[in-house]
Amino acid sequence: MAHEINTPLASIALRAESLLKVASDARLQAIDSFKNFPRYLKTIDEEIFRCKKIISALLEFSRVRRPETRVTDLNALAEKATDLVGHQMKLKQVTLSLKLETGLAHIRADDGQLRQALIALLMNALDATPPGGHVEVETHGDGADTVVLTVADDGSGISPENLDKIFNPFFTTKPVGQGTGLGLAICHGIVASHGGEIRVDSELGRGTRLSLVLPVSGGVAART
Ligand SMILES: Nc1ncnc2c1ncn2[C@@H]1O[C@H](COP(=O)(O)OP(=O)(O)OP(=O)(O)O)[C@@H](O)[C@H]1O
Ligand SMILES: [Mg+2]
Known part of the structure; x- marks a missing residue:
């Protein structure tokens, strides 16, 4: 097609x-x-x-591709992804910082897919944040089996009535031609196929935190 x-x-x-x-x-x-x-x-x-x-x-x-998992260092992945969007952030005068937990457990994951998910979150954060704003990428372990990768911004926030729609394919609040509304739907697919979940915490006018909660084992793939 x-x-x-x-x-x-x-x-x-x-x-x-x-x-x-x-x-x-x-x-x-x-x-x-x-x-x-x-x-x-x-x-x-x-x-x-x-x-x-x-x-x-x-x-x-x-393309609901099965993840091709290998041992992945989420901190290194976060550094790479922020490198890729760093220039755009600078252009818009948005400060991008990293808060990565040292000694974070490596996970089984498809690093290409996770990087794509992280970039989608970073682009959304950039779009939502006005010049002078901040975007932060954080990682931390949650117990022995779970790691969390968060993109936090102090941008526009998401209204409560939109909060449960943001993962729907084609849901976008961006002007025609600027958003397809597929970024978070793709993220959701990627994280689900890793046996993880996405958590969102947002307040209108204050900002948004979107967290990818991932099993160290790589979830689905580890069970086969
Ligand atoms: N960090 C954020 N701050 C505020 N709103 C957000 C944020 N992330 C997502 N959203 C809201 O969720 C909607 C859906 O996001 P999604 O990434 O799926 O699509 P999009 O960014 O509109 O388009 P695309 O990613 O396909 O270019 C956005 O249009 C926006 O309203
Ligand atoms: Mg998007």
Whole structure:
């Protein structure tokens, strides 16, 4: 299905790109009715990019891949993920800090999937936090069998009536074109397939804490 949409999209993108090259020709630009062509073609290009993003999010969501678990250091994973979003945080003047528990138990997990879940939480925190705000990534052990990875922000918070909807696929409060509403649905799928759960604690106007609570054993995979 995604392939069937991606192929025509790719040829539209290709054509738009070559038209854009042609349309930038000074001779064409001299003709009044051609003036807007480069701008229109750029819009086509950007909108195709957006469609591609939505399709890959949908694909990700529909692919309930079994986690391929290996021994994973959640602290190292948190450092890597924060590295990836650090630049965007800085650009928005949001302070990103880490509070990682030393000696945290390593867990059995699919590190690629967990990193994706963590990045989704970080992007949400970034979106919700105004310049001057703070985002913190924390880890701690909870007994011998469980570890907790939390992303905390002091941003907008989530209204009580939305709190039980945020994990629903396609639920978003973001403007059209900015959110697909799949980030937390994907996170939920990933954490559930690791035998864990997500806890949310949020207060409107004060901020949000979203915690991935994960079994050290890797949950489902460990039972097979
Ligand atoms: N840290 C947060 N602070 C405030 N609201 C949040 C936070 N995280 C999630 N939300 C709310 O939950 C909704 C759903 O989040 P989710 O990540 O699933 O989708 P999205 O961010 O809107 O779109 P996408 O992640 O697909 O780009 C958001 O639109 C927002 O209203
Ligand atoms: Mg999101």
